[in-house]
Amino acid sequence: MTSVLIVDDQQLVRAGVRMLVESTDDLVVAGEAAGGAQAVELAARLRPDVVLMDLHMPGTDGIAATASVLTRNPSTRIVVLTTFDDDDRLYPALAAGACGFLAKDVEPGAVLDAVRRAAAGESPYSPAVLRRVVARAAEDWAGAERRATPETRFTGRESEVLRHLADGLSNAEIAGRMHLGVTTVKTHVSNLMTKTGSPNRVRLAVLAIQRGLA
Structure with missing residues (x-):
């Protein structure tokens, strides 16, 4: 059973992801966090297999939270939940140790697939987001x-x-x-x-x- 920590400052998003995860037989919700600081605390206590991490949150954002979670639990797999205007935050999130990123507007099945792939050691990326990141990163990562x-x-x-x-x-x-x-x-x-x-x-x-x- 793969345990998942859901991190997002919007309650509606967390509720939707929780319902999606709970509809499966192989995934379980370990907990929910409404902000980065709470995510770090819960990750240290619950030790989830996968964290679905929002980037844009008040206080401790997803980038800082990702770095802190992985400092304490390096084996945790963190998949960033991103919106179109988060592109500038994706590079730092990857540098902080996120294993992949997922657009919030993907089909529900893609979220479950991303969690399973992350737990299996892969790096799940939304193809459309990957193309944007690659296009912008080509010069930066010359x-x-x-x-x-x-x-x-x-x-x-x-x-x-x-x-x-x-x-x-x-x-x-x-x-x-x-x-x-x-x-x-x-x-x-x-x-x-x-x-x-x-x-x-x-x-x-x-x-x-x-x-x-x-």
């Missing part, structure tokens, strides 16, 4: 291109994995597209991170854009 110099060669399959990463596909979705096992895809992603010095899938997606692969 260092990734310098680390992956022209001498850094990718195999054909690694290049294909990069293209799919830039589209925001999960490991399972990539495996289906490429007719590979999920474990094999995870190995390719890990190898790509090692080759390029990329700390996460967003940086790999930026690299795919820079290399003209997506």
Whole structure:
């Protein structure tokens, strides 16, 4: 059973997410927090597997709360809940340790999928948000291109994995597209991170854009 902590300053949002999580057999709501400070306290006490973290909250915001939660419980997986005007906060949230981000206007099933993927060690991203982040990050993270110099060669399959990463596909979705096992895809992603010095899938997606692969 995967436990979920819901963090949002809007009660209606929390109630909606709670109802969604409680409709499943494999997920359970560990608790709710209306702000960042409360989220840090509850995460330390309840030790949830996954935190759904709003970014824009009064007082301690989602970025500071993410950093504090992970300082105390590094194994906690934090998925950021974002709106269109939160783009400037996504980079700091990723730097603070969030494993992915999810647009608040996605289909309900996508929220459950993101929680399950996060709990499984993946990095769930809303494809539309990922494209915006990648487009804005390509110049800011030009260092990734310098680390992956022209001498850094990718195999054909690694290049294909990069293209799919830039589209925001999960490991399972990539495996289906490429007719590979999920474990094999995870190995390719890990190898790509090692080759390029990329700390996460967003940086790999930026690299795919820079290399003209997506």
